[in-house]
Amino acid sequence: MIRFDRVTKRYPPDITALADVSAEIGAGELVAVLGHSGAGKSTLLKLIPAIERPTSGSVLVNGQNVGALGRKALPYLRRNIGLVFQDQKLLFDRSVLANVLLPLEIAGFAPKEAKRRAEAALDKAGLLARARALPVALSGGEQQRLAIARAVAHRPALLLADEPTAYLDADTARDVANIFTEFHRVGVTVLLATYDAGLFPAARPLRLDHGRLA
Amino acid sequence: MRWLGAHWNALRLALRRLAAAPLNTLLAALGIGIALALPAGGALLLNHVTAMTQGMPATPQLTAFLAVDAERKTALAAATRIRNLPGVARTQLLAREDTLARMKSGALADAIGVLPNNPFPDAIVVTPADSINEVPAAIEQLAATLRQWKEIEHVQVDADWARRLAAFVRLARTALLLLAALLGVGLVAITFGTIRLQLLTRRAEVEVSRLLGATDGFIRRPFLWHGALLGWLGGIAAWLIVAAAILWLRLPLAELAQLYGFDLLLALPDAAASAALLAGAALLGWLGALLSMRQFLRGME
Structure with missing residues (x-):
C-alpha cells in the first residue's frame, strides 16, 4: 500500500530529516514508527499525504508517486487518508460535531449522511454526548479522541497518526491506543509515530535513528 | 446536485x-x-x-425682438427681409398681442394683469437653414447681422443654452x-x-x-x-x-x-x-x- 523508495528529506540550510529510507507497509498493517525526538518520525508521516515532498527518492501510495502529484490532485489523495496531527489541529470556534463534519463536507457527503457518519464516529470515540460542546470544553484525552473521530469519520482505508498519545496520562494514552488497535482489527491500515512502543504491542515496529532506518 | x-x-x-x-x-x-x-x-x-x-429642439433658433412701439408693418417687412437672407430656412412673426395672451394664461398672469400696457414687442422667430444650423459661428454671424438693423432691438440665440x-x-x-x-x-x-x-x-x-x-x-x-x-x-x-x-x-x-x-x-x-x-x-x-x-x-x- 505504501512504499518508501530511497527517500531523503532535507530542510534548509543543511538539516537531514530522513536519509535514504526504504520501507514497505502493506494494506491492513499496523505499523509503529519509533524513535527519539528529531529522529524523522513526523517527517516520514508527512510525506504520505504530501504535506512534505521528498528531496530525493519516491513515496508511492497505492502505486501513485505522491511526491510528484500536482496541486490539484492533492485534495483527492488526502481525502482517502485519515490524519491525526500531533497538535490535533481542531477548530476551536466550531462545535465538536462541526469539527467531525468538516472532512465529510469536504468529501461531498450529503448533509444527512454526513451527520449520520459524524455522529457514528463521535459515538465510537465516546463523545456523542459532547457533540454540541466546543473543543475547548473537552479534556486533553477527549480532544485527542475528537481528532481521531474527525480522522476516521469518512472511513479512510489509511490512518496516519503523529504522536497520538503524547501529553496524555497513562490511562488515557492506553484508551487512545486501543482505538487505533480496533481500527486495525477492522482492516484499516494504521501508521503511527510514537515514542512508546509498549502502547501498541500488535504493531510492527519501524525504528528511525537520526533519519535512518535502524 | x-x-x-x-x-x-x-x-x-x-x-x-x-x-x-x-x-x-x-x-x-x-x-x-x-x-x-x-x-x-x-x-x-x-x-x-x-x-x-x-x-427640446435640437436646432438652434434666433428670435429677433423689435421695439415695443414698432408698427406691425415694420415687423412684417423685417420678417420678409430676414427670410430673404442666405442661411435662413423660415421665419415666424409672433405678434405682441398673442404673446401677451399666452403670458396671461401662464404662471405670471397676476403680475402681467396689473400692467397698464402690453410690455411685449413683436418678435420674429428665425429658423436657420440645415446648411448652417450645425455651425455655431454661422449662426452667430446671422445674429450679428440682425443686431445691426435699426428696427431690431435685441437678438437672442434661443437653442444655444439647450x-x-x-x-x-x-x-x-x-x-x-x-x-x-x-x-x-x-x-x-x-x-x-x-x-x-x-x-x-x-x-x-x-x-x-x-x-x-x-x-x-x-x-x-x-x-x-x-x-x-x-x-x-x-x-x-x-x-x-x-x-x-x-x-x-x-x-x-x-x-x-x-x-x-x-x-x-x-x-x-x-x-x-x-x-x-x-x-x-x-x-x-x-x-x-x-x-x-x-x-x-x-x-x-
Whole structure:
C-alpha cells in the first residue's frame, strides 16, 4: 500500500530529516514508527499525504508517486487518508460535531449522511454526548479522541497518526491506543509515530535513528 | 446536485459569519453603499435630465425682438427681409398681442394683469437653414447681422443654452462613468480588505481544510459568497441612500426646474435599475473576494 523508495528529506540550510529510507507497509498493517525526538518520525508521516515532498527518492501510495502529484490532485489523495496531527489541529470556534463534519463536507457527503457518519464516529470515540460542546470544553484525552473521530469519520482505508498519545496520562494514552488497535482489527491500515512502543504491542515496529532506518 | 448543495452550505456559512459580526457587516455595507450611491444617484439624475432635454429642439433658433412701439408693418417687412437672407430656412412673426395672451394664461398672469400696457414687442422667430444650423459661428454671424438693423432691438440665440446643456449632459455622463469605475475599484478594494481580514482570522481553518483534502474551490466558496453578500448589502445601502436623497430633493428640484419652465420630478429607481445596482454591487463584492482569496492561497503555498 505504501512504499518508501530511497527517500531523503532535507530542510534548509543543511538539516537531514530522513536519509535514504526504504520501507514497505502493506494494506491492513499496523505499523509503529519509533524513535527519539528529531529522529524523522513526523517527517516520514508527512510525506504520505504530501504535506512534505521528498528531496530525493519516491513515496508511492497505492502505486501513485505522491511526491510528484500536482496541486490539484492533492485534495483527492488526502481525502482517502485519515490524519491525526500531533497538535490535533481542531477548530476551536466550531462545535465538536462541526469539527467531525468538516472532512465529510469536504468529501461531498450529503448533509444527512454526513451527520449520520459524524455522529457514528463521535459515538465510537465516546463523545456523542459532547457533540454540541466546543473543543475547548473537552479534556486533553477527549480532544485527542475528537481528532481521531474527525480522522476516521469518512472511513479512510489509511490512518496516519503523529504522536497520538503524547501529553496524555497513562490511562488515557492506553484508551487512545486501543482505538487505533480496533481500527486495525477492522482492516484499516494504521501508521503511527510514537515514542512508546509498549502502547501498541500488535504493531510492527519501524525504528528511525537520526533519519535512518535502524 | 452536489455542486448546488455545496453552494447552499457555503451560503449558509457566509450568512452566519456576516450575522456573527453585525457591526462590522453594517459598517462595511455602509462604506460600499456610500461609494455606490454617488454614481447610482448621478446616473438617475442624468437619466431624468436627458429625458428632459430630448423634448427640446435640437436646432438652434434666433428670435429677433423689435421695439415695443414698432408698427406691425415694420415687423412684417423685417420678417420678409430676414427670410430673404442666405442661411435662413423660415421665419415666424409672433405678434405682441398673442404673446401677451399666452403670458396671461401662464404662471405670471397676476403680475402681467396689473400692467397698464402690453410690455411685449413683436418678435420674429428665425429658423436657420440645415446648411448652417450645425455651425455655431454661422449662426452667430446671422445674429450679428440682425443686431445691426435699426428696427431690431435685441437678438437672442434661443437653442444655444439647450445645446450647452446637452453638451454638459454628455460630459457629465462621461465623468460619471469615470467616477463609477473609480468607485467600483474602491468597492472591490473594500471587499478585498474585508475578506483578507476574514482569511487572516480563519487561517487555521483554511490550513486544516487543505490538510483534510479541501480543494481551493471548497475553501473559496464561503468567502466568495461573503464578498457577494457584502456587495449586495452595500447595493441595498446605496439604494436606500439614493431613495432618501430623491425623497428629500425631489420637491426643491422640481420647483427649481419649474422656474426654467421644465417638469423635472425625480422618481425612485425602477425595478430594472434597482436589480442592476444590486447585481453589480454583488458582482464587484464577489470580484474583491476572489482577488483576495487568490492572493491569500498563493501566499500559503
